[in-house]
Amino acid sequence: MTAQHFQEQPIPPDMLGGAYEVIRELGRGGMGIVYLARERATGHERAIKVIHTRFLGDAEAVARFAREAHVVAQLQHPQIVRIHSVEQLDGAGLALVMDWIPGRTVKEIVRDDGPMPFEQVERILDDVADALGYAHARGIVHRDVKPENIFVDETTGRALLSDFGVARSMHTESNLTLADVVIGTPAYMAPELIDSDVVDGRSDL
Numbered sequence: 001m002t003a004q005h006f007q008e009q010p011i012p013p014d015m016l017g018g019a020y021e022v023i024r025e026l027g028r029g030g031m032g033i034v035y036l037a038r039e040r041a042t043g044h045e046r047a048i049k050v051i052h053t054r055f056l057g058d059a060e061a062v063a064r065f066a067r068e069a070h071v072v073a074q075l076q077h078p079q080i081v082r083i084h085s086v087e088q089l090d091g092a093g094l095a096l097v098m099d100w101i102p103g104r105t106v107k108e109i110v111r112d113d114g115p116m117p118f119e120q121v122e123r124i125l126d127d128v129a130d131a132l133g134y135a136h137a138r139g140i141v142h143r144d145v146k147p148e149n150i151f152v153d154e155t156t157g158r159a160l161l162s163d164f165g166v167a168r169s170m171h172t173e174s175n176l177t178l179a180d181v182v183i184g185t186p187a188y189m190a191p192e193l194i195d196s197d198v199v200d201g202r203s204d205l
Contacts, residue, residue: 080162
C-alpha cells in the first residue's frame with residue numbers, strides 16, 4: 001500500500017503502537033474495514049477490523065462494534081472466527097484483532113468457481129449449523145448469516161462463521177441499532193427480522 005492510500009484509511013500503517021505490520025486491505029463491510037496484518041512479536045498473520053471513520057462520532061455505532069468483540073470473545077468454537085483482542089486506536093475508534101482464515105468466503109467461491117459440488121455444500125451447512133447451534137445455546141442470535149460471512153479454510157476445507165456485529169442476545173431487550181439503518185442484509189433476512197419482531201435462533205436458520 002502507498003502512503004497516499006493509507007491517508008485515505010482510518011488507521012496508519014504502524015497501527016496499534018507498531019505491534020502489527022499492515023500487509024493489505026482484505027475487504028469492507030457496513031461498519032468496518034478489514035486488514036491483513038502481521039504481528040511483529042510472533043510473525044503470526046491476523047485479520048484486523050477497524051470501525052469506519054464515519055461512525056466515530058456515533059456512540060451507538062461504537063458500542064455495537066465493541067459488542068461484537070465481547071460477544072465473539074465468549075464464543076470459542078472451531079467453526080467461529082476467533083477474536084484475540086479489542087484495541088483502542090488513537091483518534092480512530094476501535095479495532096478487533098482476529099484469526100485470519102486463509103481462503104475465501106462462500107460468496108467469493110460461487111462468484112469465482114460457479115455452483116459448488118453437493119458434498120461441499122453439505123459440509124459447509126454442517127459446519128455453520130454447528131456454529132449456530134453453539135451460539136444459540138448461549139443465547140446469541142447472529143442476525144446476518146449470509147455467504148460473505150462464511151469463510152472456507154483453504155487448508156482444512158472447514159467453514160467458519162464470522163461477523164457478529166449485529167448479533168443480539170435473546171436474554172436482553174437492549175438493541176444497539178442506528179437510526180434509519182436496517183440491521184442485517186435484506187436479501188438474506190427472515191421476515192421477522194425485517195418486521196423488527198422478537199427473534200430467536202430460528203431466524204438464523
